[in-house]
Amino acid sequence: MAQNPINSVHFDPLLASGPGGLSCPDSYWASTIASPPQINPALTGTSQTDVGIIGGGYTGLLTAYYLATEFNIHATVLEANQIGFGASGRNAGFVLKGSGRLGYGQMANRWGLDTAKGIYSEFSQAVERVSDLIKDNKILCEPQQPGYLKIAHNAKAFKQLEQAAKFITRELGGQAELIPLKQLTNEYMAHNQAYGALRLEDGFGVNPLKLVLGYKQRVEARGIKIYENSCVEHWIEEQGKHRLITEQGELLAKRVVSADNAYTPKRFSPRVDGKFLPILSNIIVTEPLTGLRRLGQWAYYHYGWLRDRYG
Ligand SMILES: Cc1cc2nc3c(=O)[nH]c(=O)nc-3n(C[C@H](O)[C@H](O)[C@H](O)COP(=O)(O)OP(=O)(O)OC[C@H]3O[C@@H](n4cnc5c(N)ncnc54)[C@H](O)[C@@H]3O)c2cc1C
Structure with a gap:
């Protein structure tokens, strides 16, 4: 098969002759x-x-x-x-209930509570499905401990997370835990721009x-x-x-x-032509943290823990 002339990893629909002849990325x-x-x-x-x-x-x-x-x-x-x-x-390997930028409360306001419930239920089933597929088929893809944190970066965002937690638990019957800053620092992460978090139980990371x-x-x-x-x-x-x-x-x-x-090329089959909506998404991965940085994080974390415990 002819190798793609542009380069062997990236696919640019405007330049590539087709989606074939490409190598897997060195990711x-x-x-x-x-x-x-x-x-x-x-x-x-x-x-x-x-x-x-x-x-x-x-x-x-x-x-x-x-x-x-x-x-x-x-x-x-x-x-x-x-x-x-x-x-x-x-x-990125996140198996989550992804609701995009709209919260469930906002969905309910726009489209009604039943629709918000339906969307939440479909998301829940999707996460469960992937989890079951991994377990039933014994797929070795390093599933991480369940739990997903949404971190508030200011006081207003924390208020919104508080409302989201109430909505998810009371209206949707789901699980959501509001994590105040002290608990976040002690149990999860210490960050000087964090104001607290919302923890959703059902979501995990995989390779x-x-x-x-x-x-x-x-x-x-x-x-x-x-x-x-x-x-x-x-x-x-x-x-x-x-x-x-x-x-x-x-x-x-x-x-x-x-x-x-x-x-999918622009002209492929009348069945699919013009039916794809392109969305761009990128991931940036840092170099592995050096021992010094990890030590810094560890010290910062334990400093917070000691400070909270012993003043
Ligand atoms: C940067 C990034 C981060 C993301 N992070 C997450 C995340 O954390 N969690 C999450 O749930 N989702 C995430 N997604 C979305 C998720 O990866 C995709 O929704 C999902 O992988 C799509 O799977 P797919 O099988 O539809 O497409 P793909 O995995 O893209 O597979 C399409 C395949 O079709 C082949 N192909 C194309 N044209 C032809 C042809 N003419 N003939 C034969 N084969 C062809 C291609 O070579 C390709 O292998 C992310 C996406 C990106 C880009």
């Missing part, structure tokens, strides 16, 4: 993988499937997994690069790359074919059938799931 997460994962062969020749899935991130792999486990439907996954190439292998590689294993264990280095270059619909054409092969599918995320 922090990649540095935690002891030995490089086995890469599956590319699709060659012509194959048939019930559902052709374009893209092997969380969406594509779990679609294949649930089609097989819950509906006994045979799917085939075509991944342009390697599993873990996309956002699923390079995100996202290990998670997606774990999904790959589980999907393959169900006998589902995953072809890597198999970028779908053309998606043609003929007589009610779909032809997914890669550089070396063709997959004939009754149905197609487009799980190619932000890598």
